[in-house]
Amino acid sequence: MPSDTHTIPERRARSHQEIDDLVECRTGALSLYSELASRQPFKPEQDTQRLLQTFCERLIDYTASAHFQLYRHIDENRERREPIRAIADQVYPNISEITQKILDFNDKYDCEDHCGDLSHLADDLSSLGEQLADRIELEDRLIEILASPRNDN
Numbered sequence: 001m002p003s004d005t006h007t008i009p010e011r012r013a014r015s016h017q018e019i020d021d022l023v024e025c026r027t028g029a030l031s032l033y034s035e036l037a038s039r040q041p042f043k044p045e046q047d048t049q050r051l052l053q054t055f056c057e058r059l060i061d062y063t064a065s066a067h068f069q070l071y072r073h074i075d076e077n078r079e080r081r082e083p084i085r086a087i088a089d090q091v092y093p094n095i096s097e098i099t100q101k102i103l104d105f106n107d108k109y110d111c112e113d114h115c116g117d118l119s120h121l122a123d124d125l126s127s128l129g130e131q132l133a134d135r136i137e138l139e140d141r142l143i144e145i146l147a148s149p150r151n152d153n
Contacts, residue, residue, distance in 0.1 A: 018069040019143050022062075026136065029055070029062040033132070037125055042118040049115050056110035063102050070142060071095065087145050091138040098135040101128070 032055040039048055073079045074088040105128050109115060 015146060019147060022065050022069040022139075023143075025058075025062045025065040026139075029058040030132070032058050033125070033129065037129070040122055042121045044116045044118055048118070049111075052109055052115065052118075052121070053111070056106045059102060060106055060110075063099055066095075066139065067099075070139065070146070083148075084142070084145055087142055091141055095135060095138050098131045098138075101131050102135075 032051070036048075036051050036055050039051065042048055067075075071088075071092065074085070074092055079085050079088065105124060108124065109121065
């Protein structure tokens with residue numbers, strides 16, 4: 001039993017660090033989103049293409065970070081805390097759907113310097129923004145319960 005008293009604080013600290021890392025990664029992606037959106041109307045200029053490429057990379061980093069920091073245990077059915085499983089059951093299907101839309105956006109626009117057709121970028125970016133807002137709301141529900149001291153066991 002004494003080993004449990006050491007693992008709970010260690011797990012709590014690791015969980016809080018993972019949440020902090022995720023929020024930092026998400027904030028970086030959102031900052032690039034805002035910078036990119038401010039460049040409208042989009043023209044196939046090298047600066048815009050580079051920013052779009054960087055945004056796609058950060059977007060995928062954020063998506064991967066969320067998966068590895070928050071959802072992996074849920075996805076693998078390894079989460080044993082009932083309150084977290086209950087919230088995850090509510091939000092995870094929508095998060096998975098939004099993840100696919102993020103990947104679709106990345107597939108369309110992660111094209112380094114050869115991405116010339118930006119004619120749909122404004123609409124796609126607007127749609128992505130709505131999806132990201134929904135995802136963040138869902139993630140924050142999960143983060144709130146993960147960060148709650150009542151759920152550390």
